[in-house]
Amino acid sequence: MKLSPGTIMKTKPFYLTLLSLLIFGVSVGFNLVADSAPHEEIPVPKKQVQADAPFDKMMQVLMHKRCMNCHPSDDRPRQGEDSHVHNFGVQRGKENHGLPGLQCQTCHQSENNNYSGVPGAPHWGLAPKTMGWQGLTRVEIAKNLLDKEKNGGRDLEEIVKHLTEDALVAWAWKPGVNADGKAREAPPVSREDFIKAVKKWAEDGAKIPEK
Numbered sequence: 001m002k003l004s005p006g007t008i009m010k011t012k013p014f015y016l017t018l019l020s021l022l023i024f025g026v027s028v029g030f031n032l033v034a035d036s037a038p039h040e041e042i043p044v045p046k047k048q049v050q051a052d053a054p055f056d057k058m059m060q061v062l063m064h065k066r067c068m069n070c071h072p073s074d075d076r077p078r079q080g081e082d083s084h085v086h087n088f089g090v091q092r093g094k095e096n097h098g099l100p101g102l103q104c105q106t107c108h109q110s111e112n113n114n115y116s117g118v119p120g121a122p123h124w125g126l127a128p129k130t131m132g133w134q135g136l137t138r139v140e141i142a143k144n145l146l147d148k149e150k151n152g153g154r155d156l157e158e159i160v161k162h163l164t165e166d167a168l169v170a171w172a173w174k175p176g177v178n179a180d181g182k183a184r185e186a187p188p189v190s191r192e193d194f195i196k197a198v199k200k201w202a203e204d205g206a207k208i209p210e211k
Contacts, residue, residue: 073132112176
């Protein structure tokens with residue numbers, strides 16, 4: 001059927017209206033699909049221990065290999081950056097300073113020997129077995145630290161003094177070099193900040209968090 005020019009002019013508004021309705025319908029459809037799609041939720045961070053909290057700073061040091069290597073839960077000291085069992089079959093001994101004939105002081109003097117790579121500090125030796133920390137959480141270590149039946153009868157003041165003044169503890173920040181001449185890793189907290197953290201923790205009541 002052939003449409004006259006007049007008929008075309010009359011029907012054009014109808015087609016334009018229909019086209020507009022189609023475009024509107026498609027647009028609404030896309031919006032409905034978008035609204036029905038699951039939205040990605042922004043994860044809410046869980047409450048974390050503050051990195052600058054005194055307890056946290058203190059435990060970063062106590063759980064570092066420089067301390068943990070000398071706080072084994074068995075009778076074998078650890079050594080190195082990978083905390084492997086001490087070479088030469090070294091063992092704790094009755095007084096925590098090695099077996100007869102192979103005492104700690106046989107190799108470990110009062111200061112580092114950077115020629116041989118053997119570390120040294122005054123009264124070098126293992127912590128008592130009751131103070132073995134390997135395998136413990138930081139909360140368990142802290143409880144162990146405050147337990148007079150395990151820490152040698154020390155009260156809080158004596159614990160603070162040990163952690164902040166003892167020469168063997170202080171060695172952790174000047175551990176020297178290993179046999180290959182490579183510097184040993186020091187704890188991630190400076191000694192100055194560690195001392196401040198220990199004292200602040202004690203002043204605030206030596207509270208131990210739940211985890």
